[in-house]
Amino acid sequence: MPIASSRVVLKVLKFVRAALCLAAFLAPARGATLELLSLNDLISKSTTIVQAQVAGSSASFTGNVIYTHYKVSVMAQWKGPAQSAIDVMVPGGAANGMRQTCPGVPQLVTGQQYVLFLWTSNQGRTYTMGFTQGVFNLQGASGNMTAVQMPATETILTPGTGQVAKSQSIGMPLQQLISAISAGGTT
Numbered sequence: 001m002p003i004a005s006s007r008v009v010l011k012v013l014k015f016v017r018a019a020l021c022l023a024a025f026l027a028p029a030r031g032a033t034l035e036l037l038s039l040n041d042l043i044s045k046s047t048t049i050v051q052a053q054v055a056g057s058s059a060s061f062t063g064n065v066i067y068t069h070y071k072v073s074v075m076a077q078w079k080g081p082a083q084s085a086i087d088v089m090v091p092g093g094a095a096n097g098m099r100q101t102c103p104g105v106p107q108l109v110t111g112q113q114y115v116l117f118l119w120t121s122n123q124g125r126t127y128t129m130g131f132t133q134g135v136f137n138l139q140g141a142s143g144n145m146t147a148v149q150m151p152a153t154e155t156i157l158t159p160g161t162g163q164v165a166k167s168q169s170i171g172m173p174l175q176q177l178i179s180a181i182s183a184g185g186t187t
Contacts, residue, residue, distance in 0.1 A: 036165040043185030046117040048080030059093030066100040068093035078181045104154025106135045113138040145174040
């Protein structure tokens with residue numbers, strides 16, 4: 001190879017390497033930053049609030065994003081149109097031999113009961129409010145259950161200030177949570 005040609009190839013390789021480094025630097029970082037939602041916010045902003053049991057899950061692509069679809073059986077409903085089952089979507093999962101992850105999304109367990117604060121988009125897709133903030137695990141015997149909010153794993157900001165908030169889970173007897181929901185969130 002002539003010397004002039006090898007210099008051109010080296011310049012092209014340097015340019016490509018620099019372009020790739022710049023592209024990697026400018027690419028957006030994937031992560032979740034959410035606004036802290038109070039119990040009143042969860043109640044008032046949700047389109048649907050249910051007590052449900054996870055019947056199963058699957059994952060599939062919606063566009064170029066993988067979503068895990070949790071099929072939940074509704075046991076009690078306090079807000080939204082009456083439904084016996086709901087498809088709750090969370091970003092991330094494994095489909096077609098590929099895996100995508102999204103920090104802060106709830107991981108629901110088949111057979112587990114939850115109180116779910118949900119919102120439905122204009123496209124008819126249903127999601128949890130504020131990722132884990134809208135998911136309360138139900139624990140204890142059926143007559144004496146406690147609802148405990150899933151611990152937040154994502155960065156949460158205080159409304160109005162933009163300061164990082166220290167997430168504190170909400171926990172209370174299920175009947176107290178039902179009373180707050182029935183009152184419309186004026187606790």
